[in-house]
Amino acid sequence: xxxxxxxxxxxxxxxxxxxxxxxxxxxxxxxxxxxxxxxxxxxxxxxxxxxxxxxxxxxxxxxxxxxxxxxxxxxxxxxxxxxxxxxxxxxxxxxxxxxxxxxxxxxxxxxxxxxxxxxxxxxxxxxxxxxxxxxxxxxxxxxxxxxxxxxxxxxxxxxxxxxxxxxxxxxxxxxxxxxxxxxxxxxxxxxxxxxxxxxxxxxxxxxxxxxxxxxxxxxxxxxxxxxxxxxxxxxxxxxxxxxxxxxxxxxxxxxxxxxxxxxxxxxxxxxxxxxxxxxxxxxxxxxxxxxxxxxxxxxxxxxxxxxxxxxxxxxxxxxxxxxxxxxxxxxxxxxxxxxxxxxxxxxxxxxxxxxxxxxxxxxxxxxxxxxxxxxxxxxxxxxxxxxxxxxxxxxxxxxxxxxxxxxxxxxxxxxxxxxxxxxxxxxxxxxxxxxxxxxx
Ligand code: SAH
Ligand code: SF4
Ligand code: F3S
Numbered sequence: 001x002x003x004x005x006x007x008x009x010x011x012x013x014x015x016x017x018x019x020x021x022x023x024x025x026x027x028x029x030x031x032x033x034x035x036x037x038x039x040x041x042x043x044x045x046x047x048x049x050x051x052x053x054x055x056x057x058x059x060x061x062x063x064x065x066x067x068x069x070x071x072x073x074x075x076x077x078x079x080x081x082x083x084x085x086x087x088x089x090x091x092x093x094x095x096x097x098x099x100x101x102x103x104x105x106x107x108x109x110x111x112x113x114x115x116x117x118x119x120x121x122x123x124x125x126x127x128x129x130x131x132x133x134x135x136x137x138x139x140x141x142x143x144x145x146x147x148x149x150x151x152x153x154x155x156x157x158x159x160x161x162x163x164x165x166x167x168x169x170x171x172x173x174x175x176x177x178x179x180x181x182x183x184x185x186x187x188x189x190x191x192x193x194x195x196x197x198x199x200x201x202x203x204x205x206x207x208x209x210x211x212x213x214x215x216x217x218x219x220x221x222x223x224x225x226x227x228x229x230x231x232x233x234x235x236x237x238x239x240x241x242x243x244x245x246x247x248x249x250x251x252x253x254x255x256x257x258x259x260x261x262x263x264x265x266x267x268x269x270x271x272x273x274x275x276x277x278x279x280x281x282x283x284x285x286x287x288x289x290x291x292x293x294x295x296x297x298x299x300x301x302x303x304x305x306x307x308x309x310x311x312x313x314x315x316x317x318x319x320x321x322x323x324x325x326x327x328x329x330x331x332x333x334x335x336x337x338x339x340x341x342x343x344x345x346x347x348x349x350x351x352x353x354x355x356x357x358x359x360x361x362x363x364x365x366x367x368x369x370x371x372x373x374x375x376x377x378x379x380x381x382x383x384x385x386x387x388x389x390x391x392x393x394x395x396x397x398x399x400x401x402x403x404x405x406x407x408x409x410x411x412x413x414x415x416x417x418x419x420x421x422x423x424x425x426x427x428x429x430x431x432x433x434x435x436x437x438x439x440x
Contacts, residue, residue, distance in 0.1 A: 001029040001115075004038035008055055009046025011230065012165075012194050013079055015136075015145040016104055017044050020078075022135035023107050031137070036066055040074045040111065045081035047160050049332035056081050064094045074114050078104070083164035084335070087121050097122070101165050102150070105129035127169060132179030142414030143384070144188045148176055148214065149195035154233065156260075157271045157338040158300065158331065161196055170201050173209045177217055184223035189414065190382060191218065192228040199236035212240040219250040225416070226382060226399065228252045234259065234282055235274045246289045253290060254324070254401035257283070258298035262317030263310035266303050269343065276317060283321055294324035294400040301359065302331040302352035304343035311355050318362055322370065324401065326363045330356055364426045371402075371424040378420050378434060379404060383412045395428065403428040412436065 003024050007017040020042060021031055032038050041063055046052040056077075067073045076097045077089055089098045097114040099107070100123035110122055127150050138144055151166040152159075180191055193214070195201060202209030211229065218227055227250055234257055245251045257279075261267050264275050286293060299314060318326060330352045333340040381396030381404050394408045396417065404419050405428050419431035 001027075001039050002032045002037055003029050003040040003042065004032050004035050005042045005044060006035075006059055007044040007079075008052060008059075009044070009048065009079060011145055011192070012147055012196070013044050013046060015147050015194060016079070016101070017042075018136040018138050018145070019104055019130060019134050020044070020107050021137035024111070025137055026135050027108060027111070035063065036070075038073070040076070040114075041066075042076040042078060045077060045079035047080035047084045047164055047334065049329060049334075051332065053081055060092065060094050067094055074111075076110070076114060080160065080164035083123070084160060086123065090119055090121065095119075100124070102127040105134070125166065127166075131171070132175045132182065140385075142188055142382070143190040143192070144183045145192050145194055146176060146179055146183075147171070147194045148211075149198060149201045152196040153200070154197060154273075155271060155338070157269060157343075158303065158334065158340075160334040160337060163336055165196065168197070168200050168204055170203070170205050170209065172205065173202070173207075173214055173217065176214060177221070180218050180224065181221050184221050187223075187414075189223060189225040190228070191224060191226075192230060193218075194230055196231065197233040197236065198229045198231065199233050199238065199241070210238070210240065212238060212244045215241075215248070215251055216244050219248055224250065226250055226252055228254065230256050232257045234272075234279050237282060237286075239285075242286055242289045245293075252401065253293045253399050254296070255286065255293060256296045256298075258327075259317065260298060260300050261303065261306070261310070262314035263306070266306055266310050269305055269339075270300075270303065271338070276313065280317070280321065292400055294402070295321070296325035296327070296401070297321075297323045298327045298329065299359065300329050300331050301355040302347040304331070304339065304346055306331075306347060306355075315359065315362060318359060318366070322366050323363070324370065325367075326359065328356055328359055328363075367426040368424075371426065371429060374402070374421045374429050375424055376421065378418055379429075379431075380416055380418050383408070383415055383417060385413060386410050405430050406433055408433055 005017050007013050045056045074096050075094055077095055078099045082098045089095045096119050098121040099110050102125040103122050105126040149170045151168045152162045153168045155162050198211050201211040259279050262276055333345045379398045381398050383394050383396040387393040387395055395405050406419050417433050418435040420434050421429045421431040423430040
């Protein structure tokens with residue numbers, strides 16, 4: 001049996017797909033890149049914005065054309081659109097089975113049923129079974145994603161995630177530490193802890209576990225060189241966490257803290273639970289304690305009720321805080337959320353685009369200015385991969401999440417090298433290797 005998995009959405013979906021791949025490979029199935037070769041196709045979907053959902057329906061169209069020629073092809077859908085649409089997805093003849101974000105540990109049995117020719121939806125919660133001993137097939141040999149908390153309890157008014165991923169559930173700390181130790185013994189040197197809100201980690205366990213404690217325990221594991229975590233929630237970002245990062249030389253100096261808007265009126269309508277002033281103070285506190293930290297954020301433009309003044313407050317915030325990166329999104333009403341039910345999506349598409357463009361330009365200028373300061377400096381990176389479009393070139397990441405491009409051979413992937421920066425842009429930095437660590 002040959003299978004193909006297509007993954008949309010966030011790193012958590014990627015990590016889930018790695019678990020699905022692991023189980024199917026253990027079952028004796030072979031992963032294939034080309035969908036026309038596959039006997040089973042699984043699409044792991046994202047529903048965060050309409051655009052993400054549309055991409056999935058586009059993919060279904062492509063699969064439909066393959067299925068017309070290959071009648072016994074079995075097609076499964078999982079991820080956030082699966083949770084959102086459930087039975088409705090079976091109305092589409094291409095789809096044979098649908099399973100939930102918390103049903104992944106049962107993928108073995110789910111596939112068996114599907115191969116018998118049944119068409120069904122399976123949504124049961126077995127997330128606890130997805131522990132550190134689960135076999136995963138990971139793309140990278142040196143950098144691993146490790147989901148530490150599932151779900152979200154925040155219910156920001158615009159967001160579908162709490163409906164598709166369920167309530168917060170933390171994995172026990174010993175289980176995570178076991179997984180990381182095993183990864184370290186396989187040669188992994190970088191770990192990214194994942195969760196919709198990693199700062200909630202441990203609260204539901206009621207045993208004193210927290211993200212700060214987890215990070216300080218993980219950095220003791222021999223072989224682990226760098227630790228990342230995504231995504232943080234401003235209101236829950238603790239002083240203890242700031243201290244742990246400041247003290248460490250392994251935890252990345254990179255924090256992703258979505259602000260969403262610079263207007264208190266909009267933050268309130270979004271149900272984010274903090275004010276602009278709170279956010280600004282938090283950033284100042286973090287920067288004071290961790291001087292070389294880089295902070296990135298997410299912003300939504302065109303939220304219902306966002307006036308020109310509200311938008312201007314966001315511009316001002318971006319101008320003042322000088323983020324390392326800003327992920328910008330245009331508001332997209334998601335069926336079933338509070339905002340979709342109670343607020344009218346009143347801002348014209350053209351106006352939303354104008355606001356998006358304005359912020360994009362501003363951030364580009366900020367990025368260009370921040371990056372200029374790296375010129376002629378030497379940085380240390382862990383080499384991530386080859387540059388697909390330019391043979392002979394590699395890219396790596398600094399501890400504060402700067403992407404650096406340089407010439408070198410692929411044997412350097414997963415190693416630390418020193419680079420002298422000779423050119424900067426609004427995006428990556430470019431440089432030359434000055435020193436490399438020799439791995440023994
Ligand atoms: N848990 C994270 C991110 C979740 S989704 C957090 O709290 O920020 C990733 C990003 O998508 C969000 O930060 C938000 O900026 C964006 N997003 C979520 N729902 C959206 C919607 N309905 N329309 C537009 N952007 C949205
Ligand atoms: Fe969505 Fe808010 Fe939860 Fe992030 S914290 S996943 S934006 S509900
Ligand atoms: Fe998308 Fe679901 Fe992740 S909506 S962003 S795949 S949690």
